[in-house]
Amino acid sequence: MNLKTRKILDRAFAGSGVFSILLMTAALVVILVPMLIRGWGAIYFTATVEHRHLMLERFDRGNPERVADELNSTRETRAPLYRMITEFEKQLETSDSESRKRYTTPLRELKKAIHDLLGPAPGAIRPMLMRDQYGQMRWGRALVKLRNVLYREEWDYSDPTRGGIKALKPRAAEFTGTPVEPLCAYLENNLTDMMLPRRTLYWQFLTDNSYDSHFFGGIWPEILGTFYLAVGAMLFAIPLGLIAAIYLTEYARETRLIGMLRTCISTLAGVPSIVFGLFGLAFFINTLKVSSSKSVLAGSLTLALMILPTLIRASEEAIRAVPHTYKEAALSLGAGRWHTVMSVILPAALPGILTGIVISMGRAAGETAPIIFTAAVSVGKPLALWQVFSQPTPALSWNIYNLATEHEAVDEIRHVQYGMVLVLVSLVLILNLAAIILRARVSKRLKG
């Protein structure tokens, strides 16, 4: 191979390397940035007066007089709306049955749409569900609901060769000639005054309990649950993993049995996490009965089992990477095997082991499948420490999935889901960052 081809090859290789790194970075940015922006929207958003109302009522937050003032002013701007409806209803009572028949359903739908937007009408009985007791908290959602008031969705199935075609029919047209006719225009023009949107930093999203299955409040129970599960898993996995790694590297003779054991550990690292979840249910809960049903304890044990192989491998590598000379030096000075491991080998392997630990912890925090059957519930209160032995907990990973798929009102609470994603991703990123810093600091101490 002459110099020219060698140069071209080198360049091609370097070029493709740079290209793939750029591609990865771009992918990361494309995935992360929207996620972070939308997650941030759970904390910093344009809140309506309804949000401040709820904060005052449920969390005792905000200035009561100011909120009362705001509520009064919005009540005034909203009043004409309800007046129109009451007037129309009165009119209907005395009108003929045909027009009553004609307007009953549209009017009910209209009232429902307005209720969705602004909350219960003044003087109405307080609804049972908390979500029905308030109007829209977030200006963005309010605009969506406004559209539902202004327009009615209609599906046209007349063409059998195609699916239904959606059409938006202005509601105002349904009420021409009635007292309700100007309602839509009035609502559209005065919505801002009815809801008083304002940019709000709701950082308590991170520390508040959730109300009415995540309709209101924050995600503290999930954060705490994830913390318990991850820390619990590490409490089991770190000692076991370290002891196993030490045994495999320092004590075990290279027999065929040990070789098989190693293969098993590697295989275990590749087992799908849902299998660990089912195993955890069958073993920890049904067989060992560590708790009568789902609990943080059972979840932690399952997670520990899942990350154990990775942890063992990482620690093994780290221990193997410790120069043989350290061990020889310690032994030649008359240190026992155990003491050599504790005083020389482990400290020198610490950077690698720490990296393994933190990365496993990130995985334990993020995994969903192992805790579905063993620890996770979708709604719950934050647990006290002593409850972890018997109580299940909400957790970020599981609730992201749950809110995205199984919640009855997925669209209403997207922001909560994105908020959880933001927190979980930040958590994992912070853990990884911590690993890098820790590693750098420990290696610096070792190198002097």
Added chain:
Amino acid sequence: MKPLDMVIADRPDVRSGNNAGRTPDERTHVAVKVFSVFYRANQAVKDVTFNIPAGYVTAIIGPSGCGKSTILRAINRMNDLVPGCYVKGELLFDGQNVYNPDVDVVMLRRRVGMVFQKPNPFPKSIFDNVAYGPRLHSRLNQGELAEIVERSLVDAALWDEVKDRLDDNALSLSGGQQQRLCIARVLAVDPEILLMDEPTSALDPRATLRIENLIAELRGRYTIIIVTHNMQQAARVSDFTAFMYEGALIEFGPTKEIFTKPTHKQTNDYITGRFG
């Protein structure tokens, strides 16, 4: 081979022992008797027999791969770490077979210190390096520990260079300083024998000279066995020399005789640089 006592009688300088502490005597400290070491099927040391006198410096020389390190590491049983390694014959330390099943290896290694070819300080502070052995073997308060550390560093001729930076990481020292630190670390355990496996091969001439001077100073207080590839070094520092070839001991005797009138042709060839 000349009997040991005759050799010593020939060497009044050795006999008088110009160093403080223990004086050299005629006592045999390590006796190797028809001793073989195997790495699985490969016999690295073949039926070797010789006596190492207490308090003197004994050099082991020979071409690469002849088993010098192996026999050295047999004395403090570092070969136990090598899977598949086993021995035959006897290796007596103070009259007791090192390979007896009831020997406490940890105690043995405490009495037989070792300095390795490449300086291998722990990635700890200078102080902690030297204190490692004493901390292992006895409960000492900080004052006693500091005393031992200082004495060992003084003995290893390193004290003046590091006394202001005992808390620095040992890896920040130069190679020669690191090797002297390793010697100090061994001295702190207060062994009876010092095994040195090519202790200067990774060092420059100046650092080498310092280590050689150090060996001269330690001579008499410790029985020193040194493996070296450097003929001049063997001639300079040792009282006795063993020449090994392909696992067998060819010749053992006072260094002066080995270097001036070797009885075997192989020894002569090796010393004069015709092979190896």
